Amino acid sequence: MWPRNDVHMDDGSMTPEDQEPVTDNDMEYNDNGEESSYSNGSSSSYNADKLSSSRPLQHKLDLSASPSRNNDLNPRVEHLIALFKDLSSAEQMDAFTRLLQESNMTNIRQLRAIIEPHFQRDFLSCLPVELGMKILHNLTGYDLLKVAQVSKNWKLISEIDKIWKSLGVEEFKHHPDPTDRVTGAWQGTAIAAGVTIPDHIQPCDLNVHRFLKLQKFGDIFERAADKSRYLRADKIEKNWNANPIMGSAVLRGHEDHVITCMQIHDDVLVTGSDDNTLKVWCIDKGEVMYTLVGHTGGVWTSQISQCGRYIVSGSTDRTVKVWSTVDGSLLHTLQGHTSTVRCMAMAGSILVTGSRDTTLRVWDVESGRHLATLHGHHAAVRCVQFDGTTVVSGGYDFTVKIWNAHTGRCIRTLTGHNNRVYSLLFESERSIVCSGSLDTSIRVWDFTRPEGQECVALLQGHTSLTSGMQLRGNILVSCNADSHVRVWDIHEGTCVHMLSGHRSAITSLQWFGRNMVATSSDDGTVKLWDIERGALIRDLVTLDSGGNGGCIWRLCSTSTMLACAVGSRNNTEETKVILLDFDAVYP
């Protein structure tokens, strides 16, 4: 090789034309390039921890060696380098500038290839994998998804499970496994005469979607399970916020009667009605499993136990009944109340029921035994909360009472409301009680404070009865018969957002995800709100008969599904439950 090069150089130096030397230089670089490629191949085999995209960079770095090789061949270049070293930094810069002006584009491109690696470094591919992971640990899930699209090597590093596992709990919502939701009532959709579901998927696309749903665990799950979990959680959130609604169903039952209460536990939906019955539905199969018959009066309150084995119902027939979810059989009838059972709360297998007879009773639902009677309210008990030890009750006597469930003693009476108390929240870890009243106000209490000083915040702004509330941290969301949803800061005692859009009383509220709240209303709509921005996301269900009697009585949801009880008080809308599916598969 070298003798050949010498010959070329001699030819170059002998000819007087300027163009000839340039041509010779090009040939030299090409030769060097070939050698670089060869060494690049060999160096890769010794750097198993560097991935393949390091080769182009290695290729570029090898070019930086070529000037040295060139120096050995040409005394004139050697002389020039010696002169260059004698120059000051400023003089060197001047020399660089003028040399560039004298160079052709081919040389300038070669020069750029030599210089660029100093300013642009592919860290992830050139560093050992464990160091690449240290870098990626600083990124959010969103940025990790972008990183994966840059190159194959970046994708490999970015999909290491350890990186995804270290994302905050918030990013990995613990959703249940993907569901079918294609059988039974899901076979059709909830779209029908009189029912509008904006953004529902078109019927022709529905079959494609159902086919795609069959593969519940996709390619990404197999190679990077935690990334797949992140992507599914992200997809589910988008399904709620913006994507077309991919499935819906109508559960028909309780004809011509009101659905008074509704609960979900895992895949079980329980609806209670003033037709004296409860129905137990399997959500994923879209069918009724049992009809619980036995009450001789309308059902006005129900609960599913935390373990999911018991359904408990309270009725105008003054009894409380305990049912089995396994086979729908009646296990116990709890007698003792002397008027309608209006509210209840459960912790473990201990049940507390509140009644129009002004008392609360404590029961063990496993044995059916009556444990205690709590006397003290002067009017109907309207709402109750229970943590296993402490009972909090609100009543038509305008008071909120704190009880010890074991001794039956009233520990504290919270006074301040000027009208009936309709809704309660109890957070036992912080001894916080929130009560909503017909006097339009919401009061926040801390009952560990000295007597008479328990009220820590008075939240005013609503103009009617508060029908539901949910609390997380210092943020309270309330829905009211005045048609508004309000977001409060209970620490500051201020209203952060007022959400307008419903045209009639709001009947139910459900807060899920980070900042999503769904509400149902007498105006026949279900709306989804972003309580962080204080804005409507979209309408989920709209009844044509809204404003003419059609209303949505109750709303509840899981992280991937929403159920709303639909009906009317004047027979303009048939009684049914509409289900919406927001689930997604693991990609």
Next chain:
Amino acid sequence: MIAEAAAVEVQANEAPVVAPIMYKVESNDGKVFEISDEAVKQSNILSNLISTCAPEDVASMDPIPITNVTGNILKMVIEWCEKHKGEALPVEDDSVPKNINVPEWDTNFLKIDNEVLFDLIVACNYLDVPGLMNYGCKMVANMAIGKSPDELRIIFAIPTDEEDEAAERAAKEKAEAEKKAIADKDAAEPSTSK
């Protein structure tokens, strides 16, 4: 004379407290640097190396050779360690999100070319300097946050997978051409000898 004696006593008392023990380290290109005993604690490798040295022997010791680190990089690492001497080492916990905030001095310290930052991270890995490693990795991550894939390719000089495959094919073809040239040369020689 009494005053002079008192002054001497004061100086004698202060001297052992004030003077840190200085260790000598040598880079792979022969440059020697000094690092104090407090600063050494920021590097687990260096701490382990000196843990068996008696303080009175330090002055006469040869410099500790650091064979994998160049002079300018080693100088930066030592400068960082001196700045952060006395600070607790960060605890590694991969199960929670990293919540690293790079202080202002360190941000300015790490405003360097990517080439230098790369070498600095490699040196931190070799010398086990977890604090500087975390800041260096955070600086690289900050270059990536909020960027699209195309922007990331430009910032980090990464070819697309198609370009990468094309480069590999070109390299393979050149290697094959070179082998062919060598084979031709070998074929020419036997004919000459004949």
